[in-house]
Amino acid sequence: MTLGITEKKQIVEETHNVAINAVSTVVTDYRGLSVLQITEMRRNAREQGVKLQVVRNTLARLALKDTSHECLIESIVGPTMLAFSPSDPGAGARLIKANISQGMPIEVRAISVAGTLCQGDQLESVAALPTREEALVKLMSVMIGPVRKAVQTLHEIPSKLVRTLDAIRMKKDSD
Incomplete structure (x- = not known):
């Protein structure tokens, strides 16, 4: 699907606003997930107050500029899903951890908590917050x-x- 420049600007602006208000952000690779699994994840995310977004990499990089999560730009490569948590710093990590424990093939690339970059292997620590x-x-x-x-x-x-x-x-x- 080809997006026009106005749609792209709108996506960048919306994602930027979500990123500004987020306390933490988790960058994941969602390859291998079915549409049903992603839909279930989004439903669980809404219940926990987490915003899941699948955005084109270039648009995601532009949206994260000038936010506290700018440190994540380097980790946005390949199929990327972003989990933004507006109030609870561990909510996004707990959501991803729960889905991984259910057998979903999710790879965590990086996590940003209040502007501090954490590697994907620190998911357990962030989820324990x-x-x-x-x-x-x-x-x-x-x-x-x-x-x-x-x-x-x-x-x-x-x-x-x-x-x-x-x-x-x-x-x-x-x-």
Whole structure:
């Protein structure tokens, strides 16, 4: 299918806007996937908030220019599918990892997380990144620990005083 210059500009602009808003991007080779498998991947991606795009390489390179994912331009060769994650840095990697574990022949070429280039073999590490909610829970548990200790320490002072006074009272009662 031949695209006119206006369609190409529109594709570049749309992909550029998605890339600007993405926290992470995964570049994959989708050779060997059937249309049914790609459709299933896209459905799963929508559920997880990931945007999958199959774009011509030249258009993808133009779209990634002047974004935090510009480091991925070198890895765009051959059939390329891009997985953009707008909020969760590990969502795209988790999606690709899940599809690979289902037996889909996907090759991960490179991953960009907030402008940091990761090689395809680091998919497991990127997929293991916590979601925003998980990170907030971990942060809150770390922050609440010292506060809890301080409250316990402050609570222990009057408790110790009460126990001491009770021991004195019991001793006087026994005499």
